[in-house]
Amino acid sequence: MASISFSALFLSIILQMALLWSIGSSLRTGFTSIDCGSDFDYTDGDGIQWVPDNNLMSEGTSVVLPDTSIDLVLSTMRLFNGSQSKYCYSLSNSAVTAGAFFLVRAAIPPGKNIPYTPKNPDGYFRFEMIIDGDRWQEVRIASGDDQLYAYDAYVRAKGSKIDVCFARSTPDGDAPFVSGLTLRPLPDTLTSTVLMNEKNCFLVCLGHINYGVPLSWIRFPNDTLDRYWISDEVQDAYLISTQKAINMTADSLDQLPEEIFQTSWISLGEYFTLNLSTLGNDNVHHVVFHFSEIDSSVDTGFRVFSIFANGVLLTTEEPIDVFARVGANAAYSFGKTVTLDAGSSIVFNFTSLHESTLDPFLAAAELFALREIGALSPPLIITTVEAIKTTLGLSRYTGDPCLPVGYGYDWLHCSTNNTGITAISLSNYEANGTIPAELNNLTTLTEVYMNGNNLKGEIPNLSALELLEILDLSNNSLNGSIPSYLATLKNIKVLNLQNNNLSGTIPTSLLQRRQASSLSFEFSGNPHLCDPMSTQCAPSTETRQSQKSRTTIIVGISVAGILLLGVAVGFVTYFSHKKKKSSLHNGAIHKGLSEGKFAESKSSGISTDSMPFHKTLE
Ligand SMILES: *[C@@H]1O[C@H](CO)[C@@H](O)[C@H](O)[C@H]1NC(C)=O
Ligand SMILES: *[C@@H]1O[C@H](CO)[C@@H](O)[C@H](O)[C@H]1NC(C)=O
Ligand SMILES: *[C@@H]1O[C@H](CO)[C@@H](O)[C@H](O)[C@H]1NC(C)=O
Ligand SMILES: *[C@@H]1O[C@H](CO)[C@@H](O)[C@H](O)[C@H]1NC(C)=O
Ligand SMILES: *[C@@H]1O[C@H](CO)[C@@H](O)[C@H](O)[C@H]1NC(C)=O
Ligand SMILES: *[C@@H]1O[C@H](CO)[C@@H](O)[C@H](O)[C@H]1NC(C)=O
Ligand SMILES: *[C@@H]1O[C@H](CO)[C@@H](O)[C@H](O)[C@H]1NC(C)=O
Ligand SMILES: *[C@@H]1O[C@H](CO)[C@@H](O)[C@H](O)[C@H]1NC(C)=O
Ligand SMILES: *[C@@H]1O[C@H](CO)[C@@H](O)[C@H](O)[C@H]1NC(C)=O
Ligand SMILES: *[C@@H]1O[C@H](CO)[C@@H](O)[C@H](O)[C@H]1NC(C)=O
Ligand SMILES: *[C@@H]1O[C@H](CO)[C@@H](O)[C@H](O)[C@H]1NC(C)=O
Numbered sequence: 001m002a003s004i005s006f007s008a009l010f011l012s013i014i015l016q017m018a019l020l021w022s023i024g025s026s027l028r029t030g031f032t033s034i035d036c037g038s039d040f041d042y043t044d045g046d047g048i049q050w051v052p053d054n055n056l057m058s059e060g061t062s063v064v065l066p067d068t069s070i071d072l073v074l075s076t077m078r079l080f081n082g083s084q085s086k087y088c089y090s091l092s093n094s095a096v097t098a099g100a101f102f103l104v105r106a107a108i109p110p111g112k113n114i115p116y117t118p119k120n121p122d123g124y125f126r127f128e129m130i131i132d133g134d135r136w137q138e139v140r141i142a143s144g145d146d147q148l149y150a151y152d153a154y155v156r157a158k159g160s161k162i163d164v165c166f167a168r169s170t171p172d173g174d175a176p177f178v179s180g181l182t183l184r185p186l187p188d189t190l191t192s193t194v195l196m197n198e199k200n201c202f203l204v205c206l207g208h209i210n211y212g213v214p215l216s217w218i219r220f221p222n223d224t225l226d227r228y229w230i231s232d233e234v235q236d237a238y239l240i241s242t243q244k245a246i247n248m249t250a251d252s253l254d255q256l257p258e259e260i261f262q263t264s265w266i267s268l269g270e271y272f273t274l275n276l277s278t279l280g281n282d283n284v285h286h287v288v289f290h291f292s293e294i295d296s297s298v299d300t301g302f303r304v305f306s307i308f309a310n311g312v313l314l315t316t317e318e319p320i321d322v323f324a325r326v327g328a329n330a331a332y333s334f335g336k337t338v339t340l341d342a343g344s345s346i347v348f349n350f351t352s353l354h355e356s357t358l359d360p361f362l363a364a365a366e367l368f369a370l371r372e373i374g375a376l377s378p379p380l381i382i383t384t385v386e387a388i389k390t391t392l393g394l395s396r397y398t399g400d401p402c403l404p405v406g407y408g409y410d411w412l413h414c415s416t417n418n419t420g421i422t423a424i425s426l427s428n429y430e431a432n433g434t435i436p437a438e439l440n441n442l443t444t445l446t447e448v449y450m451n452g453n454n455l456k457g458e459i460p461n462l463s464a465l466e467l468l469e470i471l472d473l474s475n476n477s478l479n480g481s482i483p484s485y486l487a488t489l490k491n492i493k494v495l496n497l498q499n500n501n502l503s504g505t506i507p508t509s510l511l512q513r514r515q516a517s518s519l520s521f522e523f524s525g526n527p528h529l530c531d532p533m534s535t536q537c538a539p540s541t542e543t544r545q546s547q548k549s550r551t552t553i554i555v556g557i558s559v560a561g562i563l564l565l566g567v568a569v570g571f572v573t574y575f576s577h578k579k580k581k582s583s584l585h586n587g588a589i590h591k592g593l594s595e596g597k598f599a600e601s602k603s604s605g606i607s608t609d610s611m612p613f614h615k616t617l618e
């Protein structure tokens with residue numbers, strides 16, 4: 001017995017030393033601090049290194065803010081006044097790996113410093129923030145406000161990067177802006193990060209509140225995790241404090257700065273209430289209260305109290321008796337998930353038990369809103385869209401291509417259950433390069449518009465796109481021949497290849513489908529293209545090969561006998577003559593008809609402009 005507990009204790013001491021050492025030496029390497037809109041590196045008064053965002057973000061405009069007295073970070077911002085559906089910073093450092101936890105913070109400058117007016121007459125700027133594929137928070141700040149807004153979230157990385165995005169709330173809403181973005185690693189042992197794994201959620205921080213320390217806030221380096229502990233007071237209560245060391249090992253989980261436990265507010269009566277504003281419409285919250293019994297006269301049973309949230313008892317297992325749990329001058333935390341009707345505030349009521357002689361108290365509180373972590377788009381979508389972006393020079397589009405719903409790339413239409421991309425609408429996007437071969441992997445595609453760009457090279461193999469109905473590649477500089485597989489796409493209704501530099505013979509199978517009115521097929525404006533229905537085309541490689549094999553057959557037959565050869569030659573001549581005649585005949589009859597057909601489809605607009613796509617989007 002004795003030896004077991006000794007070795008267990010020994011092990012825990014070693015572990016703690018190793019933990020402290022690794023935190024001390026590596027914490028800052030997991031820090032990423034971005035000064036948005038700035039163009040130089042610097043180290044601030046707390047030893048935090050800031051980098052400008054010009055290597056991380058090519059979009060938006062850097063804006064110098066009028067009031068630079070507050071903070072270097074807040075003296076500039078990046079304004080995203082373009083029309084993209086979102087603008088994402090891809091945050092990464094050596095600590096960002098799948099499953100690792102981070103505190104993500106966006107610093108939004110005070111409303112009074114923004115040299116623009118909000119679009120809404122109520123005087124509030126509004127825009128959306130997104131983390132990976134999930135909506136995070138609507139920023140809402142009054143234009144005259146002099147408050148700095150630091151929005152915090154606890155996030156679990158899905159891979160080697162975390163996308164933090166800014167978006168207009170509506171297409172004609174306010175342009176988003178941001179002054180600073182930081183990433184801080186969090187241990188997986190915090191009450192809150194343990195909960196994140198249990199519930200598969202991310203946490204929107206609604207407050208880290210410190211009751212008692214007479215400063216406006218405490219953060220790094222006193223808080224090694226760089227949480228902002230904002231000071232607040234409890235109504236109808238008095239402050240007590242101690243200089244004595246606090247035993248943090250009793251509750252080292254949450255790693256609060258020691259000074260937070262050295263002061264507390266104590267109620268003047270048998271109960272006190274805290275009214276914590278919850279923002280937003282979440283109805284599941286997580287609250288963690290932190291206590292330390294620093295009154296040296298207290299013993300077990302002296303200070304025992306219950307906690308209610310909007311009248312619902314939280315301390316269901318047993319009431320809080322900090323001294324009984326951890327003794328004097330030791331940290332103690334109580335965490336609970338609170339499910340309430342969505343509302344604007346939660347009123348916590350700390351009430352003494354009847355037998356308790358001393359009144360309830362509090363050192364600090366944390367409040368979070370729980371949000372389900374959504375998936376990212378499937379890997380096939382992500383890798384294929386990456387390939388399209390790289391090949392066509394569209395790397396300005398960042399973040400998840402489809403998610404969150406409503407914030408996908410404006411040139412993609414994703415299926416509602418996000419299992420595939422159904423349309424690509426890149427008409428007149430000033431896209432360069434070749435049509436990526438990877439497009440053939442997006443088998444859910446029904447519409448592809450890439451007209452009016454500067455696309456070069458050949459039309460790739462798209463034969464796997466069996467659902468494809470519309471393919472518009474007009475007004476580019478594509479070369480090579482028209483692939484014959486296009487006629488085998490069962491659902492293709494519109495094929496527009498006009499105004500390119502395609503060459504060779506138009507596959508007759510396509511022309512036949514056009515004649516049969518099952519395909520609106522446009523190919524004019526390709527000077528080197530030959531239409532076998534109206535002209536005698538120079539034999540293509542394909543025809544030459546079949547002629548060669550016919551010769552081989554003829555030669556083989558000649559070995560069999562001269563009489564048979566005569567019959568064979570006669571048959572071949574007759575057959576090819578008849579075929580030519582009948583195809584000419586068909587061509588003559590159907591030419592006018594097919595032109596009429598095309599004019600009709602052109603006037604309906606489907607073949608050339610992208611309206612049907614936008615209709616689909618609505
Ligand atoms: C964005 O704002 C900057 C600075 O005000 C301006 O120069 C630029 O033209 C704007 N861009 C757009 C797309 O409105
Ligand atoms: C932070 O810690 C330092 C050193 O321990 C201490 O001197 C300072 O007062 C602390 N700051 C706050 C805000 O408590
Ligand atoms: C701190 O608390 C732990 C756990 O309650 C206890 O084992 C340890 O003896 C305490 N240390 C001090 C210095 O009181
Ligand atoms: C809590 O605060 C909110 C917002 O300040 C207020 O609307 C509400 O009435 C308060 N509730 C109580 C019970 O004081
Ligand atoms: C807090 O709880 C006490 C005891 O249950 C009750 O008397 C008091 O009215 C409550 N206060 C508020 C603001 O809910
Ligand atoms: C796209 O083409 C334009 C001119 O046509 C050229 O200036 C630009 O460098 C090209 N971009 C890429 C990514 O190839
Ligand atoms: C997704 O939706 C498509 C139709 O939009 C449907 O065919 C497919 O079965 C759905 N997939 C899943 C996994 O729900
Ligand atoms: C997608 O297409 C490319 C090129 O055609 C191919 O190399 C790749 O293996 C395909 N599959 C996936 C899953 O990307
Ligand atoms: C074109 O793609 C399809 C489907 O991926 C494949 O079966 C076919 O072999 C490809 N054709 C060529 C010529 O590469
Ligand atoms: C198509 O154009 C590219 C250059 O853009 C060239 O390399 C290629 O040989 C051309 N192909 C044909 C069939 O003319
Ligand atoms: C179009 O293709 C032909 C070969 O088919 C080539 O000679 C010509 O230079 C190309 N024209 C352009 C503008 O690329």
Ligand SMILES: *[C@@H]1O[C@H](CO)[C@@H](O)[C@H](O)[C@H]1NC(C)=O
Pocket residue numbers: 451452474475499607608609
């Ligand atoms: C192609 O360009 C011509 C002339 O610039 C224009 O009239 C036509 O509408 C364009 N077609 C498409 C499909 O973009």
